[in-house]
Amino acid sequence: MNRRTFLKKLITSSLALFGLGGGTYYYAREIEPGMLTIKEADITSHRIPISFDNFKIVQFSDTHIGFHYTLDQFEELVNTINKHNPDCVVFTGDLVDRPDQFKWDNRIIKSLSNINAPYGKYWIYGNHDHGGYGTDIIKEVMDKSDFVMLKNANTKIDNGLDRFVIAGLDDVMLGAPNLDHALEGSNPELFTLLLCHEPDYAEVVQQFPVDVQLSGHSHGGQVQIPFFGYIYTPTLAESYVEGKYSVGLHPLQLYVSRGIGTTRLPYRFLCKPELNIYRLAHDD
Numbered sequence: 001m002n003r004r005t006f007l008k009k010l011i012t013s014s015l016a017l018f019g020l021g022g023g024t025y026y027y028a029r030e031i032e033p034g035m036l037t038i039k040e041a042d043i044t045s046h047r048i049p050i051s052f053d054n055f056k057i058v059q060f061s062d063t064h065i066g067f068h069y070t071l072d073q074f075e076e077l078v079n080t081i082n083k084h085n086p087d088c089v090v091f092t093g094d095l096v097d098r099p100d101q102f103k104w105d106n107r108i109i110k111s112l113s114n115i116n117a118p119y120g121k122y123w124i125y126g127n128h129d130h131g132g133y134g135t136d137i138i139k140e141v142m143d144k145s146d147f148v149m150l151k152n153a154n155t156k157i158d159n160g161l162d163r164f165v166i167a168g169l170d171d172v173m174l175g176a177p178n179l180d181h182a183l184e185g186s187n188p189e190l191f192t193l194l195l196c197h198e199p200d201y202a203e204v205v206q207q208f209p210v211d212v213q214l215s216g217h218s219h220g221g222q223v224q225i226p227f228f229g230y231i232y233t234p235t236l237a238e239s240y241v242e243g244k245y246s247v248g249l250h251p252l253q254l255y256v257s258r259g260i261g262t263t264r265l266p267y268r269f270l271c272k273p274e275l276n277i278y279r280l281a282h283d284d
């Protein structure tokens with residue numbers, strides 16, 4: 001999407017929101033962005049070993065801390081994540097909105113460190129993490145918080161009986177994604193889950209031996225209009241905006257999170273923020 005089209009859509013969505021009245025605007029700016037929902041889904045596949053039935057993966061995405069999303073809110077999010085007793089936690093990019101303007105201190109590391117997941121915590125870069133000179137500082141923060149970076153890399157989750165693969169891609173827009181490297185050394189016989197910030201990259205991913213892709217980036221459009229749906233989504237979140245999709249003949253199962261925070265416009269309307277919980281299930 002070029003700049004002119006983007007601005008047109010931005011203005012259209014702003015006018016649509018103002019057109020609904022001042023009360024609606026207040027709701028969209030002050031109320032709905034704080035209405036976190038828990039979105040649960042079962043991921044089923046004949047390739048998931050039975051011993052991983054009920055294995056719980058919690059995904060949080062697009063927190064954009066610093067842009068109308070505070071560290072206090074993030075601490076609450078961490079408590080919510082822990083209350084759900086995840087086996088494994090994944091973060092799919094865009095931790096803070098503007099890394100170069102954010103006032104970094106140890107508080108964010110403390111919060112991220114408090115997330116408990118016996119099978120590990122994994123993360124990938126989003127475009128905002130690379131933008132604003134954030135590449136190194138985000139990595140340092142995540143390293144110190146015991147999150148394992150999956151930048152064109154993979155690891156295996158092993159429960160003592162069976163294994164599956166979690167792989168991650170570098171950000172598609174501002175990084176250097178490489179699926180061959182991301183899957184290098186992984187066993188294509190194993191159930192494989194890929195973290196990729198931008199959902200529309202599923203069109204490429206579906207050509208590779210990946211069973212499930214978890215993405216964010218879209219924010220679900222942030223503003224949705226009754227009977228019409230979302231008005232604007234960012235580049236590479238235009239085909240796949242929220243929820244579950246089957247992509248290609250393989251098929252690749254794609255899940256797109258609306259994410260937690262907001263960016264560009266500080267409001268959400270009919271598009272509440274969400275924390276995603278996935279349960280694995282073997283399927284014959």
Ligand SMILES: [Fe+2]
Nearest residue numbers: 094126127217
């Ligand atoms: Fe993004």
